[in-house]
Amino acid sequence: MDKTERVQQLCSEHSQELKGLALDVCAHGRWDMSLPVAVIDARKTPHRFHISAVGTIGNILRVSTTADNPLMQQLFELYEQQGSDAALEHMLNDEQNGDEFAQLFETYKEERRLGSPLWSASDAAGFVVKSKEAFDDQELAIVALLPGNPYDLVSFGIPWAFYGGQ
Numbered sequence: 355m356d357k358t359e360r361v362q363q364l365c366s367e368h369s370q371e372l373k374g375l376a377l378d379v380c381a382h383g384r385w386d387m388s389l390p391v392a393v394i395d396a397r398k399t400p401h402r403f404h405i406s407a408v409g410t411i412g413n414i415l416r417v418s419t420t421a422d423n424p425l426m427q428q429l430f431e432l433y434e435q436q437g438s439d440a441a442l443e444h445m446l447n448d449e450q451n452g453d454e455f456a457q458l459f460e461t462y463k464e465e466r467r468l469g470s471p472l473w474s475a476s477d478a479a480g481f482v483v484k485s486k487e488a489f490d491d492q493e494l495a496i497v498a499l500l501p502g503n504p505y506d507l508v509s510f511g512i513p514w515a516f517y518g519g520q
Contacts (some may be wrong), residue, residue, distance in 0.1 A: 357508055360500055364394050365512060371403045375494055376517035385489040392496040395471065397505050408485045415497065420462040421474035425455045471499050473507055481509050
């Protein structure tokens with residue numbers, strides 16, 4: 355099942371919660387940082403559905419201090435190409451950046467040990483912009499965490515009229 359199908363399935367499963375969100379979003383006269391948005395955590399079953407204000411979404415999805423680093427971005431790209439073990443070995447054995455990467459990766463692992471899902475600062479900033487665009491387009495702004503290694507993060511909008519919003 356591709357990401358689009360997984361997202362559609364999640365929206366179907368959480369249609370009641372999304373209907374309530376649509377009514378709340380429609381009640382907002384204009385976009386601001388208190389606009390409600392949804393986070394669907396589908397990494398485990400049962401899925402968890404959260405509603406948060408745009409400005410406080412960091413209480414659900416913590417911002418990583420390491421994820422935007424170019425070395426971590428390189429690791430994430432290598433994960434997709436080579437798999438996690440080979441990618442990590444490649445980065446740790448890099449003559450030029452191996453030591454710096456090792457320290458960075460230790461910090462990343464500590465962030466992950468704290469438990470709550472992470473996203474990069476650029477992902478978080480991008481979602482704030484996306485929530486504004488979604489509101490202007492009369493859509494709900496949603497973030498979904500999908501199973502993966504460690505997980506896939508997808509943000510999207512759905513017309514609030516689909517859930518009865520006006």
